[in-house]
Amino acid sequence: MANYEWEGENASKSAATAVATMSLSEGQSSRVYFASVDKYESACALLRDFCARTSSHGIPLIGSPAFFNRCVWTFITLFCFIAFLVQTYWTLSDYLQYRTIIEMQLKFEPAPFPAATVCNLNPFKHSEVLKYEDLARGLNIWTNEMDKMDASKRMIHVRKKREPVVYEPIKVQCRCVYGNSHCVPKRDPFSQNDTMCICFKDKSSSNIWPCYPEVVWEEEKCYSCSTTNTCIHPKRFPKPEDLLPEEPTRCLCQSVTHNCVVFTGDIPMWTPYKYSAYVTSPDADNEELKAYGMKDKNDLTSKTVGVKEAIINLVAAMPREHRQNLSYTLHEFVLRCSFNNFKLHMDPVYGNCYTFNFNDSVELKNSRAGPMYGLRLLLNVNQSDYMPTTEAAGVRLVVHEQDQEPFPDTFGYSAPTGFISSFGLKTKVLHRLRAPYGKCEDDFRPEGYIYEEHYSPEGCYRSCFQHAVINTCQCGDPRFPLPPGFSHYCDIKNNTEMACMSNFTGLRGFHHIQHECNCVQPCNENVFETAYSCSAFPALMFNLGSKCPGVPEISNNSQDCTEYYRVNTAYIEIYYEQLNFETLKETPGYTLVNLFSDFGGNIGLWIGFSIITSLC
Structure with missing residues (x-):
């Protein structure tokens, strides 16, 4: 019985410490395999065992008996390992870019x-705009500014051409704003309910100005007429008795400013878009020009843009019903x-x-x-x-x-x-x-979205811009709706508010704050x-x-x-x-499956590793 116990103990010890030794020819190395982890007294022993038994290429050869061979295989293994790390970095970087691919499909269905x-x-009817004093005043100031610019150009043109200014009467469909003293020619030949006017027409430039209703004109006989075909009203300045007899001139005189024009017979009708019309209104001061966006602007386009924005601002401040009626x-x-x-x-x-x-x-x-x-x-x-x-x-x-x-x-x-x-x-x-x-x-739908309809990026950017204007100027831009709980648009008559909004828009602009918006x-x-x-x-x-x-x-x-x-x-x-x-x-251009596939290819290519390699 004791003999059997001794033999079993020796057998277990032999199994635990068995070492297979192989006789190798010259130039070859020997490998020692440990059959049990009980002998792994340290991590170094475990690492030596892994290097001796792993199926990864290159690592087992680092333990070669020859010094030169160990150096060469150590260098090759380190080089391949570094190359593996570099390519793995590139692979991860490619994955983390989250590239997308566009798939296009053409569908045939309703x-x-x-x-x-x-x-x-044309946003607002002219006839309705004239019912509001501030709007009508803005248009009158703009018209007067246009007249000044065109009159200046006309005088330069006359000086260059050395042509005399000669006037004749012409009939025009017009609309009178301030009684009979301010009439505006209408360009639409089918315009209804307008006033028939007689205007002064410049023969050389075809400009028309000024105009007065037909009812204030009457035919007279004038004696004091200039080379421009304009005459002094005979009722205001009768012919002096000591003046030499002369043949009277047939003329038309109006009773508003008491000016006359030579009248030769039939008065032609104005053909729209063939002549230029000029009207006048009281001159505006600098404050009004600034309020209506025309101060320090010297061209037609900038003045027109300025007054259009001013009208938009004025209309935006009106009640909804008034805006709708305009x-x-x-x-x-x-x-x-x-x-x-x-x-x-x-x-x-x-x-x-x-x-x-x-x-x-x-x-x-x-x-x-x-x-x-x-x-x-x-x-x-x-x-x-x-x-x-x-x-x-x-x-x-x-x-x-x-x-x-x-x-x-x-x-x-x-x-x-x-x-x-x-x-x-x-x-x-x-x-x-x-x-x-x-x-x-x-x-x-971001917080403070100012539009009633569903979300859109454009609406989001405008909402963001409006909130920025309100936070900066304490008033809203009239081009955009106001957020809930706020009811004050920037007033064109308030220089502080308009200067703030103008400076904010000029310095930052609408598009310059898009990077600050969560859209x-x-x-x-x-x-x-x-x-x-x-x-x-x-x-x-x-x-x-x-x-x-x-x-x-x-x-x-x-x-x-x-x-x-x-x-x-x-x-x-x-x-x-x-x-x-x-x-x-859009579909992912580089998925997690692609990442694992490329990682496995990299580790297999450079160091010959696999999942099974790490388990053996």
Whole structure:
């Protein structure tokens, strides 16, 4: 029994300490394998055992008996290990860049029709603006400044050409602002309810100024007339008895300033856009010029921009009902439409705008492509009531998603009168990746967002800018809505507020604070690309009807109706060019799977490691 115990004890000790020794030929090394971890008395012993038994290339050869071989293999192993670390760093850097790939897919199916917002390029009706003293005063100051500039240019032109100034009377449709002393020529030949005036026309330059109502003129016989064909009123300065007899001159005299002009017979009618009209108003002081944005500005464009911004500021401070009454109603603006259901959108720059397909709970889809199957609008801009500061006649169009603010001053397209403007649409559906690959949110709405509609990056930047103006100047920029709980716009008559807002905008600008704003792109967005084309409207042989739709003042005269439509209407077509749309989807360009794959390739390439290698 004891013999068996001794043999078992020796057997276990032999198993624990067994060492296989191999006789190697000259030049070869021997390896010693430890069969049990009980002999690993230190980490160095464990490391020596791993280096002796590992399947990784190069590491076992570091223990070569020859000194030279050990040095060479140590250098090679360290070099490969460093190369592995460098390439692993590059791989991790590539992964942490979170690159994306755009996948494009073309889908053929009925496309959802977007919302369309239309505005008149003239924001406010001139006849309504003149009812407000501050607005009328701004226009009068601007007109007077324009007259001074044009009169100065005219005098320079006359001096250069050495041509004498000669006047003659001309009839003009005009609008009188201050009784009979201040009349403004109207350029629209179809303008209604205006006053017939007689104006002084400069024969050399075709300039018209001043104008007075026809009722204050009367025919007289004048004796004291100059070479300019102007005469002294005979009732105020009768002919002296000692003056030599001379043949009297037939003249027309007005009773406002008692000036006369030589009258030879029939008085011609003014042809719009052929002559230049000049009107006068009381001179403005420096404070008024500064308030209306025209001080220290020497060109037409800068003065016009200044007074337009001043009018926007004044109108923004008015109650909503007054602002709405200043602009065009839906009935006045839209003469014909292939669909109904419009919503009023009040824009500070373009006045009353109207949005079609605004209800995002109802999705309209196009089943066919082409202009016959889209939205068609006939819009009346009514140039006879345009403000003199409006440079162009036409409409502004914005195509956007149903639940978004239109922003016509930034994203709109302009369409002229007298043309059919066709806007062919193409839709792109964008799908962006969230963090860490991108910065986008679908349900994002920052605190203090000033617009009622759903979030958009443009609205976010404007909200951020408005809050910055309020924090700096204690008043809001009239171009943008005010945040809840704040109700004070910067007043153009308050020099401190206007100087603060002007300095803030000039120094930092709207775009310069974008990096300070927490604004992100939506993860899912529809983008509408537009192709524009146009053709003349109406055609010569197109019959608009004897009653001239939308213009009750013109009846039984198709030629006048056609001419009115050419001057005052714009035809808009919005449609899909093709019933397909592109889907652009962001996908990760370098995923975690790619990272593990490249890491395994690097470690296998440089040091011959694998998961099993670390376990053996």
